[in-house]
Amino acid sequence: MAGDRDFAAFYEANYERLVVQLFAVTGSLQDAQDVVQEAFARAFVRWQRLRAYDLPAAWVRRVAFHLALQGLRRARRTLGLNGRPGLPSEPPRLAADQLELVDALGRLPLRYRQVLALHYLADLPVEEIARDLTLPVGTIKSRLARARQRLAAQFADGRETDRDQVG
């Protein structure tokens, strides 16, 4: 069927990038793949309607982020975690610089990780993130600013520690 072919092409074109965006929120490749696949499964059910949208990928991204945040919050409530993603079952192979970023992201609140991923990985402007999350533009700007500040502080701490260790 044409609809199925459309969906297959849509899936192939968007799946991997979405997984990376979700990884930046969950910190686990396995979890990211799981929520993205679930979001695509939901899109498949509604594909006849979604295919008429200008940006069906935006719908899938919203669902995937929602599932990821819901899952992480539930885990935090049930397990008493502090919101940091746990160690993934199969950690991806990353350079030291990238591990530092992932570790720093893991220390941020979920709402900060989310806006950072949408801004730097999904390449969304602030106005579009605000529309996506149904939040005022000012809220998104302030979340981005605070998230950047906290990341900068963590990177600086990391360099400080490195210097101490070398010295």
Place this chain on the structure above:
Amino acid sequence: VTRLDDELRRRYSELEATLLPQVRGADLAAVQRRGRARRIHRALAVAAAATLLVVAAVVGVKLHPFAQHSVVGPVSPSVPSTAPPLPQGPQRVVLTDRGLAGIAAFGDPMDRALASLRERLGPPDQEVTNDNPEGNIFGVCPGGLNRYVRWGRLWVLFTTQSRYGQGRWHLFAYYVKGEQVSGRPDPATQRGIHVGSTVAELQAAYGHQVQIFPIEVPPSDGFRIGPGNGPAIDGLLSSTTADGRVTQLHGGQGCGE
């Protein structure tokens, strides 16, 4: 700030380049199977819910006077209200299943509703005219052309075509969402439920009159104060657990996707 922005852009970009080849090949067939199973599951759930609603409606009419009456009674200025006296204070806004108590009812002409709101709340913070049939921040609303007017976190929505009227501008919905703005009203239901109330407070206030349910599609879970198919106040929740919070309140005809 720019240097940090550039650094983050670079780091995210490198992370993406490293991760993309490591993402496991997409198993499309499994996703489609999962989707089909979900469709069957949903159809069964809808059938079960419909059966339950019919049973509840039949039993509810006998057991609960609520099933025969609105949550707070009619509130159109032109219709005598059975609701308790309004809270005092010029900035108080009480949400009902028929409109904004003592201010405007769904179906009221736009000019009259806006005059009443301006008199009570002063000039609005934002006025938007939308003619995008693909939707807007509320989704796709009834009628081809909508006008949205905002006071703080309270939005009132007008159209020329809804279940409340045809051919003339009239109030068809309100939404309460977003952050509380200082000096602006924090609209609440007659029993004090507002954006930020907990699920526990919602249940304490409305008991069996409120239905709380998960919503499969984002942004969140939901609730309805009122009968399944009559006038009601709807809302969204951050979660269905007792500490979940009301994130949005809505009355009138809804805007879809």
